[in-house]
Amino acid sequence: MRKDAAARRDRLIKAAADLFERDGYDIALEAVAAAAGVGRATLYRNFPHRGGLMTAVLTYKLEAMERFVATHDDDTTLLPSFLRRQGLVATVHGPAVAHLLADPAQRQALQSLRDRTSKLVQQIVMRAHAVGRLRPDANVEHLRLATRMLMAARAWPHDPDVGSLDMAVDIIVRGLLPSKGATG
Numbered sequence: 001m002r003k004d005a006a007a008r009r010d011r012l013i014k015a016a017a018d019l020f021e022r023d024g025y026d027i028a029l030e031a032v033a034a035a036a037g038v039g040r041a042t043l044y045r046n047f048p049h050r051g052g053l054m055t056a057v058l059t060y061k062l063e064a065m066e067r068f069v070a071t072h073d074d075d076t077t078l079l080p081s082f083l084r085r086q087g088l089v090a091t092v093h094g095p096a097v098a099h100l101l102a103d104p105a106q107r108q109a110l111q112s113l114r115d116r117t118s119k120l121v122q123q124i125v126m127r128a129h130a131v132g133r134l135r136p137d138a139n140v141e142h143l144r145l146a147t148r149m150l151m152a153a154r155a156w157p158h159d160p161d162v163g164s165l166d167m168a169v170d171i172i173v174r175g176l177l178p179s180k181g182a183t184g
Contacts, residue, residue, distance in 0.1 A: 008036070008038050008042055008046070009046045011036040011037065011038065012032060012033070012036045012038060012042070012043060012046055012047065012053070012056075013053075013056045013057060013060050014036070014060070015032050015035035015036035016032045016036075016053050016056070016057050017057045017060055017061065018035070019031060019032055019035055020054075020057055020092070020093070020096070021092050021093075024095070025054065025095055025096050025099065029043060029044075029047075029050060029053070030043075032053070049105075051099070051100055051103045051105060051106045052106075054096045054099065054100055054106075055100060055106055055109045055110070055113075057093070057096070058093060058096060058097070058100075058110075058113055059109075059113060061089050061093060062113055062116060062117060062120075065082075065085065065086070065089065065120065066116070066120055068081075068082075068085060069082065069120055069123060069124060075127045075128065075130065075131040075133070076131050076133055078124055078127055078128060078133075079124060079128045079133055079134060079173060079176070080169055080170075080173045082124050083143070083146060083147070083150065083169045083172060083173065084165065084166065084169045086143075086147050086150070087147065087150030087151065087153070087165050087168070087169060088165065090147045090148075090150065090151050091150070091151050091165075094151055097110065118140055121140045121143050121144070122140055124143065125138065125139060125140060125143065128176075132178060133177065133178075134176055134177070134178065135176055135177065135178050135179070136178060138176050142176065146172045146176070149168065149172060150165060150168050150169065150172070153165055153167070153168035
């Protein structure tokens with residue numbers, strides 16, 4: 001792909017991510033093209049179907065989370081920091097996953113994202129275990145469940161008050177801490 005075409009595609013994905021987070025996934029795709037500063041033809045040439053754009057946005061958000069985990073140098077705070085970010089992302093983008101699960105053309109891409117997410121969460125589990133910030137029996141599935149719990153704690157995704165999410169992260173992290181006297 002040419003550099004200019006790649007740049008337009010990247011602008012489309014970033015604009016879509018911003019608009020989906022602000023307005024939800026049902027917005028008109030023409031609004032995405034306008035926000036990216038491209039025409040409808042460019043949008044549809046890059047993403048002939050909404051599902052492809054949704055998958056690209058989820059990939060973009062996962063890449064941001066991967067960068068965050070890779071550069072977060074304090075393993076004692078990684079777990080709560082990740083859970084808070086993941087709770088926000090999952091709340092806003094969870095409906096896209098549900099929509100894409102019904103689209104056979106997107107299942108393989110979704111499975112790839114799930115596999116990458118599992119590897120990322122496994123890194124967090126290992127790092128949190130290494131510094132004693134996670135119960136010895138906690139694993140990736142515990143953090144998947146924690147994410148679903150955080151989604152429920154912030155049921156209205158466009159609510160600017162994230163106090164309930166912060167409170168839920170605190171409760172979940174306390175439940176995932178090793179008990180006093182536990183050994184790894």
